[in-house]
Amino acid sequence: MQTFLRGRDMITTQEFTRDELDTIMDVAMDLKRKRALGLPHAYLRDKVLAMLFFFSSTRTRGSFEAGMAQLGGHAAFIESRTTQIKHGDTTTEMGEIFGRYFDGIAIRHVDWGVGNAYIRGVAAASRMPVFNMQCEYFHPHQALADLQTIIEKKGDPRGKTITVSWAYASSYSKPQSVPNSLILLMTRFGMNVRLVHPPEFKLPTQFLDQAQENARKHSGSFEIMHDFEAGITDTDVVYAKSWGPLLTTQDPAEDKRITDQYSDWIADERRMAMAKDDAIYMHPLPADRNVEVTDGVIDGPHSAVFDQAENRLHAQKAVMALTM
Numbered sequence: 198m199q200t201f202l203r204g205r206d207m208i209t210t211q212e213f214t215r216d217e218l219d220t221i222m223d224v225a226m227d228l229k230r231k232r233a234l235g236l237p238h239a240y241l242r243d244k245v246l247a248m249l250f251f252f253s254s255t256r257t258r259g260s261f262e263a264g265m266a267q268l269g270g271h272a273a274f275i276e277s278r279t280t281q282i283k284h285g286d287t288t289t290e291m292g293e294i295f296g297r298y299f300d301g302i303a304i305r306h307v308d309w310g311v312g313n314a315y316i317r318g319v320a321a322a323s324r325m326p327v328f329n330m331q332c333e334y335f336h337p338h339q340a341l342a343d344l345q346t347i348i349e350k351k352g353d354p355r356g357k358t359i360t361v362s363w364a365y366a367s368s369y370s371k372p373q374s375v376p377n378s379l380i381l382l383m384t385r386f387g388m389n390v391r392l393v394h395p396p397e398f399k400l401p402t403q404f405l406d407q408a409q410e411n412a413r414k415h416s417g418s419f420e421i422m423h424d425f426e427a428g429i430t431d432t433d434v435v436y437a438k439s440w441g442p443l444l445t446t447q448d449p450a451e452d453k454r455i456t457d458q459y460s461d462w463i464a465d466e467r468r469m470a471m472a473k474d475d476a477i478y479m480h481p482l483p484a485d486r487n488v489e490v491t492d493g494v495i496d497g498p499h500s501a502v503f504d505q506a507e508n509r510l511h512a513q514k515a516v517m518a519l520t521m
């Protein structure tokens with residue numbers, strides 16, 4: 198077990214060893230148990246986390262803020278539009294200065310081709326750890342919470358099948374950070390990972406290659422499919438959510454034209470019945486109800502979405518307690 202993670206940034210789980218990820222899971226389970234029992238766990242007393250948001254959030258903000266308070270510290274909510282970033286604060290200045298005020302810097306910035314570079318720029322200049330609260334490529338804390346949920350619901354993930362599928366949504370063009378992070382993390386834990394999407398919704402080749410290599414090293418499998426129903430058949434985990442056709446187009450009108458061709462890609466009761474009898478349905482939320490997934494599925498007996506959302510709290514507390 199590799200336990201010394203002090204000072205490490207969490208930008209993608211791919212930068213952590215399997216031993217280190219096992220430690221994070223172990224601590225997340227322990228912190229969940231401690232909270233259930235009402236046991237104090239103020240491991241970050243007097244420490245302060247900056248939470249810098251360039252994009253809206255419900256769960257990420259709530260769980261990081263609550264998590265810091267439960268660990269005995271404090272989290273400062275900062276919206277980019279109320280800072281001087283638009284008037285010239287650079288990533289180096291943000292890293293240098295916030296790294297001196299705060300004990301950790303968490304950032305959400307999902308703009309295509311901008312967000313990840315911004316987070317990396319701040320991390321390069323910060324003396325304190327930087328946490329990716331979602332960029333255009335990765336949502337590592339979501340994937341860690343999802344892994345915790347799969348372990349709780351399914352036991353040892355080795356040999357279990359997860360279907361990471363695209364689904365239709367009309368509300369907005371969602372980042373591809375969740376499917377990227379899922380295929381990278383679940384292949385590290387020996388799962389059979391099926392990535393399912395219409396052809397225009399492909400993910401970056403470098404992440405597909407990394408997922409393939411992870412699967413090879415950890416005795417899992419990684420397969421890309423384009424048939425929604427074949428992808429769900431006999432699976433253990435249905436993780437069906439929308440993302441934008443970002444490698445095909447970044448033009449909003451073209452995005453909508455492409456996306457609207459696949460409005461029948463909804464996770465509904467008929468499709469859930471194709472999965473194993475005890476399969477779970479997962480979604481990071483927010484979901485487009487009755488567009489992306491039916492009420493019957495997301496509120497139904499297979500749904501794990503509330504436990505999944507809860508585990509954001511425990512997984513993030515584990516990362517912060519180990520690194521800050």
Ligand code: CP
Nearest residue numbers: 254255256257481482
């Ligand atoms: N799943 C997730 O990241 O939710 P928010 O966008 O509400 O933070």
